[in-house]
Amino acid sequence: MQRGTARALFELLSSMRFAISLLTILAIASVVGTVVKQNEPFNAYLNQFGPFWFPVFEKLGIYSVYNTSWFLVILAFLVVSTSLCIIRQTRPMLREMRNFREHAREASLRQFSHQASMVPASGVAVSLDRARAYLARSGFRFRASEREDHVLLAAKQGSAGRAGYFLAHGAIVLICIGGLLDGDLPLKLQMATGGKQATSGNQLIADIPASARLGTGNPSFRGNVFIPEGRSASTAVLNVGDGILLQELPFSISLKRFHIDHYENGMPKRFASDILITDDSGKALERTIEVNKPFEYRGITLYQSSFEDGGSLLSLAVHGLARGVPRLTNMQGAVGDTVPLHAGDARYTLELTQFRAFNVEDMGTAKDSDAPASGMARFEQHLGSGAKSPTQKNLRNIGPSYTFKLRDEAGQAREFNNYMMPIEQQGRWYLYSGTRDSQAEAFRYMRIPLDVEGKAETWFALHDIVFDPALRAQLAQRVAARSATGTSAADNGMRDRLTQTVEHTLTLFADRGYESIGRFIEATVPAPERERAADVFVKIMQGAVWEAWLMTRERSGQAAPALDENNAIFLRDSIAALSDSLFYGAPVYLQLTAYDERQATVLQATRSPGKALVFLGSLLLVLGVFAMLYIRERRLFVLIKPNEVLVAMSSNRKAIDVDETFQRHVDGLRELFAAPENRPT
Amino acid sequence: MELARISHQPQPGGAVPRSGDWLRSLGLGDWLYAAALVLGAFFALQQYGASMDVYDKGILLLHVPILMAVGWHWKAFRPFLAAVAAVSLASISLYQGELARAEQSFLLKYLISSQTAIMWMSALIFMATAAYWLGLALRSDFAEKTGNVLTWAAVTMGTSGLFVRWYESYLIGPDIGHIPISNLYEVFVLFSLLTALLYLYYELRYGTRRLGAFVLTVISAAVGFLLWYTFTREAHQIQPLIPALQSYWMKVHVPTNFIGYGAFALSAMVGSAYLLAERGVLASRLPPLRVLEDVMYKAIAIGFAFFTIATILGALWAAEAWGTYWQWDPKETWALIVWLNYAAWLHMRLTKGLRGSMLAWWAVVGLVVVTFAFLGVNMFLSGLHSYGSL
Numbered sequence A: 001m002q003r004g005t006a007r008a009l010f011e012l013l014s015s016m017r018f019a020i021s022l023l024t025i026l027a028i029a030s031v032v033g034t035v036v037k038q039n040e041p042f043n044a045y046l047n048q049f050g051p052f053w054f055p056v057f058e059k060l061g062i063y064s065v066y067n068t069s070w071f072l073v074i075l076a077f078l079v080v081s082t083s084l085c086i087i088r089q090t091r092p093m094l095r096e097m098r099n100f101r102e103h104a105r106e107a108s109l110r111q112f113s114h115q116a117s118m119v120p121a122s123g124v125a126v127s128l129d130r131a132r133a134y135l136a137r138s139g140f141r142f143r144a145s146e147r148e149d150h151v152l153l154a155a156k157q158g159s160a161g162r163a164g165y166f167l168a169h170g171a172i173v174l175i176c177i178g179g180l181l182d183g184d185l186p187l188k189l190q191m192a193t194g195g196k197q198a199t200s201g202n203q204l205i206a207d208i209p210a211s212a213r214l215g216t217g218n219p220s221f222r223g224n225v226f227i228p229e230g231r232s233a234s235t236a237v238l239n240v241g242d243g244i245l246l247q248e249l250p251f252s253i254s255l256k257r258f259h260i261d262h263y264e265n266g267m268p269k270r271f272a273s274d275i276l277i278t279d280d281s282g283k284a285l286e287r288t289i290e291v292n293k294p295f296e297y298r299g300i301t302l303y304q305s306s307f308e309d310g311g312s313l314l315s316l317a318v319h320g321l322a323r324g325v326p327r328l329t330n331m332q333g334a335v336g337d338t339v340p341l342h343a344g345d346a347r348y349t350l351e352l353t354q355f356r357a358f359n360v361e362d363m364g365t366a367k368d369s370d371a372p373a374s375g376m377a378r379f380e381q382h383l384g385s386g387a388k389s390p391t392q393k394n395l396r397n398i399g400p401s402y403t404f405k406l407r408d409e410a411g412q413a414r415e416f417n418n419y420m421m422p423i424e425q426q427g428r429w430y431l432y433s434g435t436r437d438s439q440a441e442a443f444r445y446m447r448i449p450l451d452v453e454g455k456a457e458t459w460f461a462l463h464d465i466v467f468d469p470a471l472r473a474q475l476a477q478r479v480a481a482r483s484a485t486g487t488s489a490a491d492n493g494m495r496d497r498l499t500q501t502v503e504h505t506l507t508l509f510a511d512r513g514y515e516s517i518g519r520f521i522e523a524t525v526p527a528p529e530r531e532r533a534a535d536v537f538v539k540i541m542q543g544a545v546w547e548a549w550l551m552t553r554e555r556s557g558q559a560a561p562a563l564d565e566n567n568a569i570f571l572r573d574s575i576a577a578l579s580d581s582l583f584y585g586a587p588v589y590l591q592l593t594a595y596d597e598r599q600a601t602v603l604q605a606t607r608s609p610g611k612a613l614v615f616l617g618s619l620l621l622v623l624g625v626f627a628m629l630y631i632r633e634r635r636l637f638v639l640i641k642p643n644e645v646l647v648a649m650s651s652n653r654k655a656i657d658v659d660e661t662f663q664r665h666v667d668g669l670r671e672l673f674a675a676p677e678n679r680p681t
Numbered sequence B: 001m002e003l004a005r006i007s008h009q010p011q012p013g014g015a016v017p018r019s020g021d022w023l024r025s026l027g028l029g030d031w032l033y034a035a036a037l038v039l040g041a042f043f044a045l046q047q048y049g050a051s052m053d054v055y056d057k058g059i060l061l062l063h064v065p066i067l068m069a070v071g072w073h074w075k076a077f078r079p080f081l082a083a084v085a086a087v088s089l090a091s092i093s094l095y096q097g098e099l100a101r102a103e104q105s106f107l108l109k110y111l112i113s114s115q116t117a118i119m120w121m122s123a124l125i126f127m128a129t130a131a132y133w134l135g136l137a138l139r140s141d142f143a144e145k146t147g148n149v150l151t152w153a154a155v156t157m158g159t160s161g162l163f164v165r166w167y168e169s170y171l172i173g174p175d176i177g178h179i180p181i182s183n184l185y186e187v188f189v190l191f192s193l194l195t196a197l198l199y200l201y202y203e204l205r206y207g208t209r210r211l212g213a214f215v216l217t218v219i220s221a222a223v224g225f226l227l228w229y230t231f232t233r234e235a236h237q238i239q240p241l242i243p244a245l246q247s248y249w250m251k252v253h254v255p256t257n258f259i260g261y262g263a264f265a266l267s268a269m270v271g272s273a274y275l276l277a278e279r280g281v282l283a284s285r286l287p288p289l290r291v292l293e294d295v296m297y298k299a300i301a302i303g304f305a306f307f308t309i310a311t312i313l314g315a316l317w318a319a320e321a322w323g324t325y326w327q328w329d330p331k332e333t334w335a336l337i338v339w340l341n342y343a344a345w346l347h348m349r350l351t352k353g354l355r356g357s358m359l360a361w362w363a364v365v366g367l368v369v370v371t372f373a374f375l376g377v378n379m380f381l382s383g384l385h386s387y388g389s390l
């Protein structure tokens, strides 16, 4: 490169204009990464952008903007530009800081925008003494230079502001370098030069090949350590793109206990891990790590990052729903396990995915009378203490829940979310079980009603009878017999017709519940009559299920249930749940009967060699910025002639307080010089 | 010339004249004020020390010299502080340790419980805005003076409201008690207060009340949002702190941030006054362009300095809570964008020739960026900064 070009490049890179452009470009580039959520699984992006744009954005690095090379290049430019700027400014700045400009010419001082002329009352020597005293008192440092016809006092203060420039801009360089050390760059370099390669996360730690393992000497990393209660771990998992790398830690961490404390309203109050750290030195350290209370050991800092289930043991009661599945069996499994499940002839795999011991939910307003107030009353509701709220939330812990996937032989999976305890709704109790086809949907809940004695068995018994084709005719006959008790031919005919209708209704219902009855009505009944017809069908269903209930009671030798309001509601809820059960999508209902919770903590382990540099840089940045903005450099020139004193001032920042300060000095000096000879200064 | 007036009149609350002998310039009043602060701190320690940890106590004691410096430099700050102390203590004593008193005591319910005090602040801010505009429109000194008094009253009520809210949070439960700067509702109150205080300071410093109409307008907008947030989202309810927010860094990070935001908002409003005056609109009523430019610069300078500290404090906090001082979370990134924007502004001003309307426009646009960083991020982007989602 020619000298001229190099010079021009230096000029460009170190210019203020370039710096401002860089700051602006950096700001705009940063926006990109805030608009697209960063570092999500690739699947999420594929769904979001579609197959055409997904690879385009991937190429551009949109999914991890701040680690892309183009972003790092912008940062590198900032470092280069700022460094060059410092280099370029060093000499002139140092000169400025040292120089008093005592050789300033009278003519040039008269060009200053801040200058004033005054007439001294005494001779040059006295004026000079007074001016020196004044400048010293006002915090100026100064030099005197004597010329043939005058004396010039060149004074300045606030030169330290210039040092602020070096501090602040040097700090930017420090911070960027420190940040680079702690970022992705060291890892990328290791992968490029050390032959390291990310691997799939779906394998046992022991199976992970050496090419995906990083040694304890790795200077810079950030990874997650997953430890179930009672177990230990000595590796951290680093997410790289869609794969992982394994980072060996120089010690082993075992989790004794994981704590979650809650506030009264159910919000989380504290996450803490009681851990025990052991290393080859044989030392053992007991510590508690909490959010906002990390722990550092051997250059690695451990933080409370999150928590998961660590394999809680769940006992399940398996209620058969499909035909040919036994009424009730039991099984056990741990969260994270995949267990085979046989339902009649069908084979499934049960994947237990999650367990939660607490579920705090807003159960809605307790009273219906809590209608929102309006006008003045509404305003008054917002006066008083910050503790009250017009719309009281009704937060309640509704007990444990767990989620699982049921995968059929074709590999299709459905997800379920079951609550262990019955949940109350308007004075009635239900077992809740949610189901959905895909992660993107919300759970749809089936509510199994409990009978007056608080048992779910009644509903299951009803389920078995109502959906049993072999019992359908018998059930229909019993319903008909109860409605038409006469023995005449007409009665017999009516009974037969009723039997047929009930049987038909039950057959319809067994297909798709209320939905198929609805379709049947739409297909066969003219529009104006439909509502009445629907009522009739509902009555028939109620009659049939009531009869089924009587049958279960007879079988177990119990008395018939009372015909009251409570039981009527139970009947209605039961039929709704029966209808829903046809869409449940599983041949069994898995009721959680007992659990042995085991939690796991996720700690973040980091080694960040640049941290100290960044923090030092931050300190210097603050000092530098304050120095630049608030230490004002001022130069005051007092040129003393026998019959005139010229006062001039300059500053490196234009602001109104320069005018103010100048005026103050002019006033002070004018008064001083106007004083008669013998007045002491 | 207006400027000459500014520089010649010694301002009642103006800067301490010279660095060397300011200590000697302090009068009896200054020392009494200092003594009152020290006593106040001891009173607070003795009364509420049981609920404080070491850091709380340290920060409390650190406030003595800070408030001393502010009060010595800016005399009008003292009666304000005294009034806040009086109102807060009155409210606290009326509570007698029982939250239910907020409904029973007339004074609490309609004047000085936290919610009511903040409502009063809101009303007073609206009134002050109207008064300042009236003063500008009618060239009425009286209206502007009224605006000034109303603004002082508003910040007194608002600040007391926050102190009382702090106390109320402890009444809900000792484990729930925390400083009220932890959610969007609380920081909006803080923003209004700090912006108003900054304005009041500049009003005295530059001897002009003409900018009140502009600055109070942006505070009114903030208060408008606050009320909407209160009435439609019940955002005013005191919530316990989630674990991530249980850090003393929060207590320094948030207020520092809002001094920055407040100063930037102020500069943008002065910038818009500049743009109007430059086009001859209200030119004869507003301060000269040079003064407007200067206020704008001063505000951005103080905003930038505090925002720098705030961002660094945020990084220190993140290092402790999340294990990384910087991870390009949307809130962090937007803070960086705000910061870069004003860094560019300051450099722009330093390069010759760039003055005037370009910088004023930039300051106005700066407020848009700030608003997005403050609110937009919470509304449109998701991230780790979980407090204050809309």
Ligand code: HEM
Binding pocket: A013, A014, A015, A016, A017, A019, A023, A078, A081, A082, A085, A086, A089, A161, A162, A165, A168, A169, A172, A625, A628, A629, A652, A653, B343, B346, B347, B349, B350
């Ligand atoms: C993020 C990066 C930067 C920040 C935060 C920053 C910050 C600052 C601040 C706060 C000032 C004082 C402004 C004032 O007093 O009004 C300043 C001045 C200055 N900056 Fe930067 N700066 C940055 C990058 C740069 C770069 C890359 C250059 C190189 C061209 C540069 C060159 C200067 C110069 C020459 C001054 C004037 C110094 C003086 O006259 O005392 N800055 N900077």
